[in-house]
Amino acid sequence: MTAETKRLLTTSKAISEAIAQEMERDASVFAMGEDIGTYGGIFGATEGLLAKFGPERVMDTPISETGFIGAATGAAIAGMRPIVELMFVDFFGVAMDQIYNHMAKIHYESGGNVKVPVVLTTAIGGGYSDGAQHSQTLYGLFAHLPGMKIVVPSTPYDAKGLMISAIRDDNPVLYMFHKGVMGLGWMTPNPRATGHVPEEPYTIPIGKADVKRPGKDVTIVTLSLMVHRALDAAEDLAREGIDAEVIDLRSVIPLDREAIIESVKKTHRLLVVDEDYRSFGLTGEVITSVIEGAFDHLDVPPARLAYPDVPIPYSRPLEQFCLPNRETIAAAARQLVG
Amino acid sequence: MTAETKRLLTTSKAISEAIAQEMERDASVFAMGEDIGTYGGIFGATEGLLAKFGPERVMDTPISETGFIGAATGAAIAGMRPIVELMFVDFFGVAMDQIYNHMAKIHYESGGNVKVPVVLTTAIGGGYSDGAQHSQTLYGLFAHLPGMKIVVPSTPYDAKGLMISAIRDDNPVLYMFHKGVMGLGWMTPNPRATGHVPEEPYTIPIGKADVKRPGKDVTIVTLSLMVHRALDAAEDLAREGIDAEVIDLRSVIPLDREAIIESVKKTHRLLVVDEDYRSFGLTGEVITSVIEGAFDHLDVPPARLAYPDVPIPYSRPLEQFCLPNRETIAAAARQLVG
Amino acid sequence: MPSNDTLRAMHRQMVRIRLFEETIQQSYFEGKLPAFDIAAGPVPGEMHLAAGQEPVAAGVCAHLRPSDTVTATHRPHHVALAHGMDMRRMAAEIFGKDTGLGHGKGGHMHLFDPATNFGCSGIIAEGMPGAVGAALAARKQGRDDIAVSFFGEGAANQGAFHESLNLAAVWKLGVVFVCEDNDWAISVPKAKSTAIASNADRAAAYGMPGVLIPDNDPVAVYEAAGEAVARARRGGGPSLIEVKTQRLLGHFEGDPQLYRTAEEMERLKATDALHIFERRLVDTGVLSEADAAEAWAAARAEVDDAIGFARTSPYPQPSDALLHVFA
């Protein structure tokens, strides 16, 4: 990589850059949400946009998620391409009818005649003691409901490319960014949250997983901040001679089952790591997909490491006990291989 | 069974009887919801209660699900035991914050100091062309979120016992009744929706599955109306010499993993049948649980038959194409055995 | 006061709506009796008909053009027809046919028509935010198109009502909110659900004009809507109109309506706005008896043609169910 291409950005800046470039390119793109204007978004996803595009294209909203998320759907049907922010995914319950009964279903109900190109952005994830109503990931819940694509980037590079793809997609796309991958100055420092991001616009296909670390002994399938943890664990495992392949799903819907199955056919071992609740979610779906696609290639039963089925406790030792981390991921992988 | 014990009730009458008996026993029990009074509940779950208990204990509400479901939580915390109805589960999105951020989490957030004994009843299921917003089952979605128990009875007998257990439980219980198992006069006749129900109150433990048909060749795990379909399919299979065991989960949370695993250890074959959306839901969880608990006992990879990942279409041929039925269940079981 | 031409057009509109609803009702009960089976017949599922509520649809939509957005509810036929939806494709959708607006995927509560910017929703009050968004889009695109959101009086106690009105008012958007107060939300009367007598008074909570039309009179609706639509079109912001209208039939077909008294049912028949309006037009010479008869005959022909089209159209292929999840 030459010096001039080594342009380092945090994930949050990569996202806001992607939005800005698309807003410049396409007058029908606009952004709305709580505190996305002057404040720049609580997690910085819209930083600088108000100054660049003014209050008609970067709209602070009342605290009326049903109202303004529904308005995004209505505006999209009328030819706009809104980017609308649900501040924390944990708040989905105040607007879920608009999200899943309208944004997600109208295209189908209309027999394909009405398009709903909305990007619904939202912050996910815990680990910093924000308690039961501000720390969840919940993509497993949304993924159960048909009609929306779901992307969950883990790196600045993917974040930019997936945002541009999401905006250009004619379907509603739920874009979930983990607070811990944003590279925010006020969160626990995370070197993996800063990385090379080309200045020119580019896309990353929605529905394609990415091998973040190739390996031959065990496949670790994960996403979002847990990719960072898995890569850390893979470094530790490498020192012990265990070569882990880390697959970053990047998209939950469509789920790249082929990429997972291909990897398992090579490594014969599967560990799924998830910050979302353990049961009835992503881990079960990934494992079942492998059972359906590569049963005979498995040397040992696939394993999962996920957030236990408990609401998220506030107190640090309690929450940290629940979260998968470098050590527990490495231990789980070790057990599969050993 | 002697003549006097052969008291036949529909599921809906079994439910309303259970509620009435508990209301008689315990003055803190009351019911509220839309059209549960004069109308008796759109699906008859509260029929006759208004006449018996009057409007202070059987309350028709405005169309304000966030308001009155939240009020149920508040009343429960203050010592009452409300039964509150969400008319169709499909409407959950207008009140989901109250359900999962409050009803489900307050006990945990309070460190066990505050109890929230609410029974949230709701109608699920399709098959009668009610379209994308009135036909879903969605227990897979609720099951992903910790904090509530979930019961989904398939027979009048279970419905009564589970309702009494739900009312007496100190936790919030989501009680989901499929419109097709209620035995309603205006739905397609279903002989399995009428059955023997003892008059005296009794309980059925929440979290215990029930073997609705013992068998040795293949385990069919399912719930709700699909139990009826699976029993029909098992009859067909029996004629071909295939002896299917049909397990009715009855509860989704807690999920009776032990019962499933025990059955699979006997039959070595698993088919999961589900009316809920295929991905990120119940089928994946059941299969993964069996992978975790009985991998070495499986002769063939477990299979699932579920609603495809598409919103529910209105038109009869489209909807019927999507729903698992007697024939497709039998075919899937045959394939596992054959 | 609307011109005589407008009055005649409104009458025609109301007649075709009434005949459409009555004909759907007949089709709906085909194959379902003697033991009513909701899943059977050429039109399965729930069916919410709007007979009696024609004045609201006709009076409001007389001011609209196809580029204006209209959102309606689980009871959408009258509004859809008044806003100009193609009756054939609408009927075909209700019959679940491939020639329907949504290739049979939507059904009667989910009629979506890009040609008239019409949409509806089976979730109470949740059609309202979409109308706010359509008005927002119109402003961003420099169009003077507006959005009209129809909803029932039962919907006015939902959170989405509040959020939509506030949002439209804060952003001064061209939305007309039309509350169809038929006094019933299924079996719950307004007095048991709503803290005040008129939702029009709730307009003050959003600093917008609120008008109550007390008598299901299409002319009064026309006039109030005319003002509200003009205000919206010239950038003057949203308005709220409540019309006391009438649900002549059950909440859905098959509803035994045990919650309604015999007197109420009698009163409904005696005060049927369509007949009162027709008589008035004839009495005042706006409409001759022959004109009136012709309106009914023309509507009859149009409805029969549409239902015939629906009946004879093919069903979609079963596996088409898997299409159209994503664009």
Add this chain to the structure above:
Amino acid sequence: MPSNDTLRAMHRQMVRIRLFEETIQQSYFEGKLPAFDIAAGPVPGEMHLAAGQEPVAAGVCAHLRPSDTVTATHRPHHVALAHGMDMRRMAAEIFGKDTGLGHGKGGHMHLFDPATNFGCSGIIAEGMPGAVGAALAARKQGRDDIAVSFFGEGAANQGAFHESLNLAAVWKLGVVFVCEDNDWAISVPKAKSTAIASNADRAAAYGMPGVLIPDNDPVAVYEAAGEAVARARRGGGPSLIEVKTQRLLGHFEGDPQLYRTAEEMERLKATDALHIFERRLVDTGVLSEADAAEAWAAARAEVDDAIGFARTSPYPQPSDALLHVFA
């Protein structure tokens, strides 16, 4: 007019709230600097402090008893203290300790106290329906206890606000709705979010009395609340009170507040209601300088004791995270 004893008690209440908030603020920044790290220190996570809003809590809660239910928001400390929550167990919860109200599971936005029937929620406006339910329970149980629901002006544009007020009014329940209008919802000022100037005017949409207290005056709050509480207790139904109060600090700690002007920050300091109130009590002879000093000293001691208790208490066992999902 409150008695002198009541005035002194309200002053004491306000003082202990202010000192509690200031002390939590100090603890909060421990371990987080120089590079602010929200996850670090003895009090991690978000922290919403209520300095400046003491008049609302003190003025309303002066009328309450522990058997009355109180629900509050993400900014709950002032209300919790004014309603009588044990300061030690509250502080311990904020520090995530096993001796906390929720054994550390809740944290500062999730303080639940059966002893004072207090609860709160981090979801805007979603604490309101619970208060309606508590009032409903009281009536069913034949108690004349009431429920008070505190919420911010930003919350008044949420659907839950509308549904809660309508429900309480339709059922004539003993609820007092108290809107703390500090003019800001994080960075969004009321004028940009709310279609009308005063939420008190929204009471009319529910047929309930609405009162605006324009100046963060604890005595005015006390009087308005007195009427509303008495009305609720005697079965006269709900009321709405809006108080124009002040958020002296950031939305949460660490908020750079770039959206606020220097003038506003100056004005806030100059109009700090606690100091104005204290001066007034001293000037009118209700409180001697010595009394005032004693109030601060007593509060200092109480707060230090509570924070000390929190600091020295043990953390829960990590695996306790798995407890308490179900009763």
